Structures are given as C-alpha cells and as structure tokens.
Amino acid sequence: MTDALSSRLDSLTSWRADWTGLRVAVLGLGATGFSVADTLTELGADVLVVTEQAPEEYARLLPVIGAALEETALDEAPRALVSFAPEVVVASPGFSPAHPVIRWVREQGIALWGDIELAWRVRDKVVRDDGAPAEWMFVTGTNGKTTTTRLAATMLVEGGLRAAPCGNIGVPVLDAVRDPAGFDVLVVELSSHQLWYLGLHDGAGSPVPHSSVCLNIADDHLEWHGSADAYRAAKGVVYRHTAVACVYNKADEATMRMVEDADVIEGARAIGFDLGVPGPSELGVVDGILADRAFVDSRRTSAAELVTLEELGARGLSVPHLVQNILAAAALARSIGVSPSVVRQALQTFELDPHRIQLVAREAGITWIDDSKATNPHAAIASLAAFPGAVWIVGGLFKGVDIGALVAARASAVKAAVVIGVDRAPVREAFARHAPDVPVFEVDHAQTDDVMSRAVELAAHAAEDGDVVLLAPAAASFDQFETYGERGDRFQQAVRERVERGSSHDDDGATPETS
Known part of the structure; x- marks a missing residue:
C-alpha cells in the first residue's frame, strides 16, 4: 500500500469524506454484503462484489445501485478480483482467516475491513x-x-x-x-x-x-x-x-x-x-x-x-x-x-425470541421446552442447569468442539438422552464414558425422513408425569436443518402434532441404545 493510499484511507472517517472512485471489493452477498455494496455505491466508490453464488434478489439489485457482480469459485483469488486491483476489501464475516481469498488479500497488503469498521467510519x-x-x-x-x-x-x-x-x-x-x-x-x-x-x-x-x-x-x-x-x-x-x-x-x-x-x-x-x-x-x-x-x-x-x-x-x-x-x-x-x-x-413487557427456553406445551404431565438456540455446549450447560433431570434432545454439527466436557458435567443428572444429527458418535462415546447408566436413544437420519418427529416420540417414551423434555442440541443445525430456527420449528410442530393426537407417552416401545 502506498503512503498516498494509506493517507487517503485514514481520512475516510465520515460520510462526508471523499469516497469517490475508491476501488472496493466486497466479498460475499448476503444481507451484510449487500448493505456494504449499497453503502459504498451511494458514497461514490467503485464496487465489485465477488461471491460464489448470488441470491437472485441481490443479484438483480446490484446493477441498479451501480455495483458489478462476479460469481465464481473462491478456492483461490479469482481473476476478476486480481484485475480489479482493489484498494480496500470488505469481507462478510463468513470468510475465515484461513480462506484462500483472505490470505491473498493480506499477502498483497490490501486494506481489509469488515462491515463494522465501514459502518463506524460513516x-x-x-x-x-x-x-x-x-x-x-x-x-x-x-x-x-x-x-x-x-x-x-x-x-x-x-x-x-x-x-x-x-x-x-x-x-x-x-x-x-x-x-x-x-x-x-x-x-x-x-x-x-x-x-x-x-x-x-x-x-x-x-x-x-x-x-x-x-x-x-x-x-x-x-x-x-x-x-x-x-x-x-x-x-x-x-x-x-x-x-x-x-x-x-x-x-x-x-x-x-x-x-x-x-x-x-x-x-x-x-x-x-x-x-x-x-x-x-x-x-x-x-x-x-x-x-x-x-x-x-x-x-x-x-x-x-x-x-x-x-x-x-x-x-x-x-x-x-x-x-x-x-x-x-x-x-x-x-x-x-x-x-x-x-x-x-x-x-414487564420484554418477550424472549422464539427457540430460547420457549415453553411449547404441557401434555400428559410432560413439559416440552424448545431451546434450539443452544447451538454449542456452553449454551446447553445453562439450559440443563435450568431444567435438571430433563429428557435431553442433543446433537447436530459440533464444529470441532468436544462434547465430552458437557456430558461429563451434566449428563449424569439427565433422565435420558435422545441423540440426533450427523455427529452422533461423539455423544454416544461421551455418555458411555461419563454417564453409562443414562438411557441413550438415537435417531438415525438415514432411516427416517422426519428426524424431529422421531426424536419427540423417543423423548415421550422416556419421559414420565412431571418431567421436562428439553431440546438443547449443544450443536449447530446445518447438518439437517437450514437454521436453528427451522430445527426449533420442526420440534414444536412435532410436539403439537403429538398433543393433537392425544398420544400417551409410553406407546412407542422403543429400547434405548445405552452407551
């Protein structure tokens, strides 16, 4: 980066500064990426948006606001980005430090910002x-x-x-x-x-x-x-x-x-x-x-x-x-x-968002709680502490995080576990090691089209009058659901369907796979 460019970037700390003609590449085109592109074009910058796949709505709007779009693979710095020679790159937060395009930007000495820095400047x-x-x-x-x-x-x-x-x-x-x-x-x-x-x-x-x-x-x-x-x-x-x-x-x-x-x-x-x-x-x-x-x-x-x-x-x-x-x-x-x-x-008026310790139903003496937002072990520990002795629906995509410490800390207090998700083996192994007496049921997604309905059936079988069934997965949802919200919605739907059927909680006849 030249001294002149460095000096110019240091001066860009106001909406009223001169942003005209600044070459900015925007990486990613979700809600954040579009807000960045929209802001910069309004300021008069020259904007190129680079993404692997552009949502149709945003792709249609980019030429309207005056930004260029390049849809391409990002396993390396694409030719269009290199030839654009950006003076600043603003990356959406999904781009990790190890991403090849981020590595290229840093190796080239190009100014690398996130949307928060840009927002503060303007x-x-x-x-x-x-x-x-x-x-x-x-x-x-x-x-x-x-x-x-x-x-x-x-x-x-x-x-x-x-x-x-x-x-x-x-x-x-x-x-x-x-x-x-x-x-x-x-x-x-x-x-x-x-x-x-x-x-x-x-x-x-x-x-x-x-x-x-x-x-x-x-x-x-x-x-x-x-x-x-x-x-x-x-x-x-x-x-x-x-x-x-x-x-x-x-x-x-x-x-x-x-x-x-x-x-x-x-x-x-x-x-x-x-x-x-x-x-x-x-x-x-x-x-x-x-x-x-x-x-x-x-x-x-x-x-x-x-x-x-x-x-x-x-x-x-x-x-x-x-x-x-x-x-x-x-x-x-x-x-x-x-x-x-x-x-x-x-x-007195504050309401929690859905899927955060949300009461779904009370049926046949069982209380059903949706905490699908518990997307990591730390969040699940808090949920389990709030509902000791619960039947716990757990599992998903653990993102490199070890589930063992959570199971060691809390699993001995749960009544039973229903394991979902693609990363089920670490959960089974953790229960075998730390809480071998706790009944463990498993939902194999390869054998059912409706993971959450099956999980609810198994949880109802394990629960008795006065028990809580707690969805607190301790994992991300992206293996089987679009978002944690969809995961929670599917759980709530399955619970409501069960309540409407008036099913008893002991009709399943399931045998736990005890670890």
Whole structure:
C-alpha cells in the first residue's frame, strides 16, 4: 500500500469524506454484503462484489445501485478480483482467516475491513439533535448475545432514547447507520468473526463504544478461528477503546482478564455482574432482588433495586442465565443514564425470541421446552442447569468442539438422552464414558425422513408425569436443518402434532441404545 493510499484511507472517517472512485471489493452477498455494496455505491466508490453464488434478489439489485457482480469459485483469488486491483476489501464475516481469498488479500497488503469498521467510519450520515452521531454499545459472548442486545435496546427505548439493536442480531449495522429516522444509541451485537476483522488494525476506523460487554467465553467456532486462543483473542477486541463502562462476568474470569488487558479510553470503568451479592461497581442479586451498586451516587454504601426474581419468574425470565443477561443489559442501560424504574418497567413487557427456553406445551404431565438456540455446549450447560433431570434432545454439527466436557458435567443428572444429527458418535462415546447408566436413544437420519418427529416420540417414551423434555442440541443445525430456527420449528410442530393426537407417552416401545 502506498503512503498516498494509506493517507487517503485514514481520512475516510465520515460520510462526508471523499469516497469517490475508491476501488472496493466486497466479498460475499448476503444481507451484510449487500448493505456494504449499497453503502459504498451511494458514497461514490467503485464496487465489485465477488461471491460464489448470488441470491437472485441481490443479484438483480446490484446493477441498479451501480455495483458489478462476479460469481465464481473462491478456492483461490479469482481473476476478476486480481484485475480489479482493489484498494480496500470488505469481507462478510463468513470468510475465515484461513480462506484462500483472505490470505491473498493480506499477502498483497490490501486494506481489509469488515462491515463494522465501514459502518463506524460513516456513522455520521444521520446525527442526533446535538449534531453528534449515535453512541454505540457492543455486546458479545459465546452465548446470550442476542437476548442481551434486545434487552438493552428495550431498556433504552423505555427510557426515551431512540435505540436500535443491530449487527449480528440480523439487522446490518450499515442499515441502522443509514436509517433516515436516526438513533441516539445503537446496541451492536458482535460475533467473534466480526471482532476478528475489527482486531486486524487499530487506527482511524477503530470504533469507540460507549460501553461494552463480553457475557461469557467457551470454546466455539474453532474451525473458523483455528484455535481456542485465537477465538478468545477475537472476543477480547470488544473492550478496545471503550469510553465509559467495560461490563464483565464475575463468574467467568476470562472476561475479567479481557478487561484488564484492554486498551480503553482513560476513565472507563470495569463493571462486574453475577448472581451473587454485588460489591461496589457491580450488579448482582441480594435476597431475591437484582441490585445495582455501580451506577449509584454512594456505591460503597447503597444500591438501587432493579427488579425482583419473583417478578422475573412471572415473565418466564428467572432462569439463571437469563438473569445474568438481564444484569448485563441493565449495566449497559444504566451506564448511559437509564433509571432503575425504567429498567424494571422494560422487563414487564420484554418477550424472549422464539427457540430460547420457549415453553411449547404441557401434555400428559410432560413439559416440552424448545431451546434450539443452544447451538454449542456452553449454551446447553445453562439450559440443563435450568431444567435438571430433563429428557435431553442433543446433537447436530459440533464444529470441532468436544462434547465430552458437557456430558461429563451434566449428563449424569439427565433422565435420558435422545441423540440426533450427523455427529452422533461423539455423544454416544461421551455418555458411555461419563454417564453409562443414562438411557441413550438415537435417531438415525438415514432411516427416517422426519428426524424431529422421531426424536419427540423417543423423548415421550422416556419421559414420565412431571418431567421436562428439553431440546438443547449443544450443536449447530446445518447438518439437517437450514437454521436453528427451522430445527426449533420442526420440534414444536412435532410436539403439537403429538398433543393433537392425544398420544400417551409410553406407546412407542422403543429400547434405548445405552452407551
């Protein structure tokens, strides 16, 4: 990269900067990739989108907005990309560090951005009444990101702020930045993939979040990052340059170490949370009351009451990991001035997204719970802790993560297991090693067209009056379903069909394959 180009890129920190003619290649054409291309063409850049397969709708729109499209194999840098000679490449978060095109970009010394960096650079397209762009808050963690992001945004809106959840939650940050209505605060959910791109360099495009949180850390996405250390390093980027509050989980020392190691803005505070009694600068639980000792005038001697566990229980929000999410979200909201009464009021109307500890039915004394969003072992541990003794539907695509530690920690407490997915062997072996007395049933997808209906039949056979059947797969869904949402929908459909039939739970006659 020439000094002139480097200087120009350093100057591109405003919507009103001169982006005209900048050659930018966009890798990938999902919702994120299209938002990047749409933004850059509006700014006057010369845009080439490179993807292996373009969705029809986006492919039709690209020439309308003025971007070029190249559909080609990406097992190496394609000829069209090389001849385009991009000055910047903006990659969708699905492109891993080991992807051959990403390796080529880095070897060529081409500036490599993610969509979050681009969004930060142009965040002033729409400003607040005081002339400043929206504040940003960052949320990451192995589990609980989406719920915490939605909780925080709900609290902010209840407090009278124009706030929007965006990022990895499904709404590209660039779409929120360009929304003509404008916002006071963006609550940005960040995946480890997006954070890896943010961590590539620290300069003009580096965000300065008002507050940030890493909820927890457990091994995940190892096939993308290459190692657990690389995954954790990416997550730690969330705290970089935080201005006001670095919120961390006291029950997860790794998040505290991330805060300790972070290069933050002078004056930023470390704010801890957990389910114990809070100390100064912490949020926690005292005698069934969620309490804030961080954002009160006399935090060494007093606390602010946020909400009671009893109130949360009435809303289905009192399971331990959800309480942790609520405390983290409250810390973010309180850091910008939202009052305790507003936090409480927001929780009176908050609804969990589908497939997150969702009650599906109660039939013949059996409670059916859909937590299909538990896509890794860490999430499943939280679900199993909330429903001890459950009949557990588990399995899918483990993405290089070892299921053994989860089975060792929790499987002896489950009543039975129903194993689904393509990676069934590691689950069987883990039960044989750590919980040999637990009945294990297996659904072989090669022998049935409806995996989830068969899983529900087997679970119903194993369950008795008063039991819970818990779908908490601890694995990704892509082996047998399009998304975790489809997996949960199919589970719910199978349960409803069973309820409508009025089937008893002992009509199957199945014999477990005990490991």
